[in-house]
Amino acid sequence: MRYIDTHTHLDFPEFDSDRQQVLTRCAAAGVDRLVILGVFRENWDRLWRMVAADNRLFAAFGLHPIYLAQHQQQHLHDLAEYLERLAAHPQCCAVGEIGLDYFLPELNRERQQRLFCAQLSLAADANLPVLLHVRRAHADTIAILKRYRLPRAGIVHAFAGSLEEAQEYIRLGFKLGLGGAATWPQAKKLHRTVAALPLDSLVLETDSPDMAPSFHAYQRNSPEYLPQICLALAALRGESAEILASACLHNSCEIFDWSSTTLI
Numbered sequence: 001m002r003y004i005d006t007h008t009h010l011d012f013p014e015f016d017s018d019r020q021q022v023l024t025r026c027a028a029a030g031v032d033r034l035v036i037l038g039v040f041r042e043n044w045d046r047l048w049r050m051v052a053a054d055n056r057l058f059a060a061f062g063l064h065p066i067y068l069a070q071h072q073q074q075h076l077h078d079l080a081e082y083l084e085r086l087a088a089h090p091q092c093c094a095v096g097e098i099g100l101d102y103f104l105p106e107l108n109r110e111r112q113q114r115l116f117c118a119q120l121s122l123a124a125d126a127n128l129p130v131l132l133h134v135r136r137a138h139a140d141t142i143a144i145l146k147r148y149r150l151p152r153a154g155i156v157h158a159f160a161g162s163l164e165e166a167q168e169y170i171r172l173g174f175k176l177g178l179g180g181a182a183t184w185p186q187a188k189k190l191h192r193t194v195a196a197l198p199l200d201s202l203v204l205e206t207d208s209p210d211m212a213p214s215f216h217a218y219q220r221n222s223p224e225y226l227p228q229i230c231l232a233l234a235a236l237r238g239e240s241a242e243i244l245a246s247a248c249l250h251n252s253c254e255i256f257d258w259s260s261t262t263l264i
Helices: 019-029 041-052 073-086 109-126 138-148 163-171 188-196 223-237 241-256
Strands: 003-008 031-037 057-061 092-101 130-135 154-156 175-178 202-204
Touching: 003 202, 003 223, 003 241, 019 031, 019 223, 031 041, 031 092, 031 223, 041 057, 041 073, 057 073, 073 092, 073 109, 092 109, 092 138, 092 154, 109 130, 109 138, 130 138, 138 163, 163 175, 163 188, 175 241, 188 223, 202 223, 202 241, 223 241
Parallel strands: 003 031, 031 057, 057 092, 092 130, 130 154, 154 175, 175 202
Antiparallel strands: none
16 A cells, blocks of 8 residues: 655654654655645755655645744745745645644734735645644634635645534545544544545645654654554544555545656
8 A cells, every 4th residue: 555644744853863764664664755844934944955855755835823933024925935936846745834723822813814814825826735734723714715715725734623624624625634643542523523524535644743643652653654544544434444545645646736656
């Protein structure tokens, strides 16, 4: 089976000591491509150097809401310049990680919304999909996306909303990213939602080094765990891992406008 990790932070320092070994293990496990997401201006250059050196890696650039205090107006101009320069490059695949986070009370919601809308406009101009962080903010996120109606949609990362919210995203053309969160036995509500989601709406992700699955509890998460995550999710859905992996591969290629026949 072959896999695409649609959401990883392989550039983070947690991988500095063994990044190449992780990639070797990914290849052995069938994880053919990894999308690495920028989260603040300071990590874009390093991320791009890493991606440009390895054709298995793909980059998304964005200003993450959790780092709101670090972002400056100039960084939006920098993002526009990055996208103008790299949007046509085959290894620049999306704008992200962007979105809204209402879980942390110190993050000003109005400022988050302004930043989110500005980045949606840049994604539309660059004709790139968006990779969304949404935490306790589905209603506002959906309302904003309905206003923008992006030419290309994207992925709702680490989806943990309701089935009704999932249907709203799907109607807007979005896929739903599933990873380690659903493997935890206490996530009963998420289990029910995952089981009910249509197969053509799903993609796989790890969010490594964060959101480790239950079978690697409280350890560094890694993209090499994607096949195990797929197996656990397939069991929740009552289908084979082969069916889920194949569908998620197809859905990922659809979002990023890739041909599955060109995968490594």
